[in-house]
Amino acid sequence: SYELTQPPSVSVSPGQTARITCSGDALPKQYAYWYQQKPGQAPVLVIYKDSERPSGIPERFSGSSSGTTVTLTISGVQAEDEADYYCQSGDRTNSYRDVFGGGTKLTVL
Amino acid sequence: EVQLLESGGGLVQPGGSLRLSCAASGFTFSSYAMSWVRQAPGKGLEWVSAISGSGGSTYYADSVKGRFTISRDNSKNTLYLQMNSLRAEDTAVYYCAKVGMYYDILTGYQMGWFDPWGQGTLVTVSS
Numbered sequence: 001s002y003e004l005t006q007p008p009s010v011s012v013s014p015g016q017t018a019r020i021t022c023s024g025d026a027l028p029k030q031y032a033y034w035y036q037q038k039p040g041q042a043p044v045l046v047i048y049k050d051s052e053r054p055s056g057i058p059e060r061f062s063g064s065s066s067g068t069t070v071t072l073t074i075s076g077v078q079a080e081d082e083a084d085y086y087c088q089s090g091d092r093t094n095s096y097r098d099v100f101g102g103g104t105k106l107t108v109l
Numbered sequence: 110e111v112q113l114l115e116s117g118g119g120l121v122q123p124g125g126s127l128r129l130s131c132a133a134s135g136f137t138f139s140s141y142a143m144s145w146v147r148q149a150p151g152k153g154l155e156w157v158s159a160i161s162g163s164g165g166s167t168y169y170a171d172s173v174k175g176r177f178t179i180s181r182d183n184s185k186n187t188l189y190l191q192m193n194s195l196r197a198e199d200t201a202v203y204y205c206a207k208v209g210m211y212y213d214i215l216t217g218y219q220m221g222w223f224d225p226w227g228q229g230t231l232v233t234v235s236s
Contacts, residue, residue, distance in 0.1 A: 031211070033222040035154070042204055043146075043154065045224035049211060054224065086154050090221070096168040098144070098156035 002026055002091040004101035011107040018074040020104045022087030025068055032070040033088045034063060036081075037103075043086065047072060074106070082108040111135040111225055113205050118230030125195050125234070131188040131205030131227055139163070139183040142208035142220050145190050147201035148229075155201075158190065159208065159220060173199075195234045202229040 004024040012018040022032060032050050035043035045054055047063035050070060060075045074081055087101040117129040131143070144159040158179040159168045167179050178191040188205050206223035213219050 031221060035223075037154075042226040042228055043223075044226070045209075045222055048209060048222040048224070088154075088156075088222070090219075092216075092219070096159070096220075097170060098159070100146075100154040100156060103153040 002097075002099050004087050004089060004099055006085075006087060006101035006104045008102070009105045009107065011109055012077050013109045014079060015076055018077050018081070018106055020072045020074075020085050020087075020106065021069055022071070022101045023069045024089060024099075024101075026091060026093070027065065027068050027070055027089060030089045030092065032063070032065065034061075034072045035086045035088065037084045037086065038082075046085075077106075077108055079108050082106055111207060113207065113225060113227035115203065115205050115227045115230040118203065118232045120233045120235065121195055122236050123196060123234055126191070126193045127195065127232060129190040129192065129203055129205075129230060129232070131190075133186045133188065133205075133207070136207065138181075138186040142210065143181065143188045144206050144208050144220075144223055145179065145188075145203060146206055146223065146226070147199075147203045147232075149198075149201040152201075157203070160188070192232070195232075197234050200232060200234050202231050204229045 034047040037043040046061045050065040051063040062073045084103045086103045091097045112134045114132045145157040160179045176194045180189045204226045206226045208220045209222040
């Protein structure tokens, strides 16, 4: 089955750069997407098509892709960025389904 | 402004049924695929189901296939999820989301990302 693997947690100090990775065998062939979820709130799209940023998302959020790993980078982390982050991609080979990574808790120290 | 408002959640006994609704506004509903995603308490996100803009194509996660049915009424700008034979492990907040599309030169239009999401509706399966 198709899986996406994320680290459970990442911790950074304010102003530093946070990098959250997501690994999956199909990522070289399928786009990845990233969501931010704060407690008690619905997820919000922060990156689509590996590296595109939706309107309204701060420039400090960026995405990149290399082989079977995609990375969400948050430059100059702020306290308000503390949240859970999820990657998502699609399995379009033998059937249609979408898959989420297990999520990464970003802690701003 | 795009808005999605889920309703229909609640407490149901194992084996029971429930129908969720998602009222959409602020965009041409029939032009977009829609999806349901759920989140069990304290857990991560799990994709549940998707439906094309016309309603002619539907897709399901293995965990709900044969028990859940996704549908839409484009005249009412509303998405539905009929949930039957509910189990304790179906307990979750259910979100509806508008699906973003992109064009692939080899395969045509493809469903991609979820944006925006509704606020969610809680389904609790318990006796």
